[in-house]
Ligand SMILES: [Zn+2]
């Protein structure tokens with residue numbers, strides 16, 4: 001059982017810690033790529049994690065290739081005044097730039113693609129702009145079907161790149177007023193996981209990490225990140241050799257009120273943790289939690305639905 005918090009003087013620290021941390025840009029994708037490479041070694045999903053390392057490497061390389069389109073002043077004003085996410089993923093007018101990012105990721109993967117990947121890239125390349133926009137809408141709304149499955153990770157990666165590049169142009173004051181704690185204050189997307197960091201102003205605090213733009217926002221621990229209830233929160237983890245059950249670096253935070261779960265990552269147990277990569281590399285935990293009747297509350301856009 002995790003320790004209940006805010007009894008150790010950390011209330012004061014919460015006031016000084018940033019409520020919202022905007023994404024770091026290209027280094028974020030480079031670090032994610034390195035973590036995927038590390039996790040891929042000897043892992044049952046090794047080839048898939050290796051492929052995702054290459055996707056993240058492409059995201060890092062493409063990040064600086066184009067400038068982020070400016071965010072409309074009206075959207076910034078609505079965010080500052082009412083906390084409306086200025087880049088609301090489902091409603092904002094998507095710039096065609098994300099399709100250039102997608103084509104860039106495809107081009108980066110093509111030279112080393114094995115036969116199934118080469119065939120999938122070929123099928124993706126044949127989709128016209130209209131089909132791609134419809135596919136992006138489905139991915140963002142969580143409505144991608146079986147026929148979309150092979151395209152989801154690459155379309156998801158391109159959308160991440162596009163939204164992260166734009167989110168990084170914001171100032172914290174632009175997004176500080178969002179009072180809905182369960183979605184990203186920048187793009188309105190659900191978190192991929194939450195992380196308890198070590199070091200710096202975020203130390204020992206729990207941050208939810210946006211599945212799309214990687215913005216992080218603070219939420220107290222031992223609170224359901226989907227329904228905000230505190231009672232009925234519990235933790236499940238996979239047994240790790242040489243580690244007590246409560247010592248796992250990746251745990252599922254389950255909620256008996258809304259029957260959902262999201263993973264929580266403890267950097268003090270493993271300083272190299274990266275939310276997106278470690279979430280994918282711990283699919284066995286999703287299976288375990290799923291069997292207990294909890295439904296996952298946030299997406300991972302790099303997940304190929306057939307890879308679990
Ligand atoms: Zn976001």
Ligand SMILES: [Zn+2]
Nearest residue numbers: 224227255258
């Ligand atoms: Zn809940």
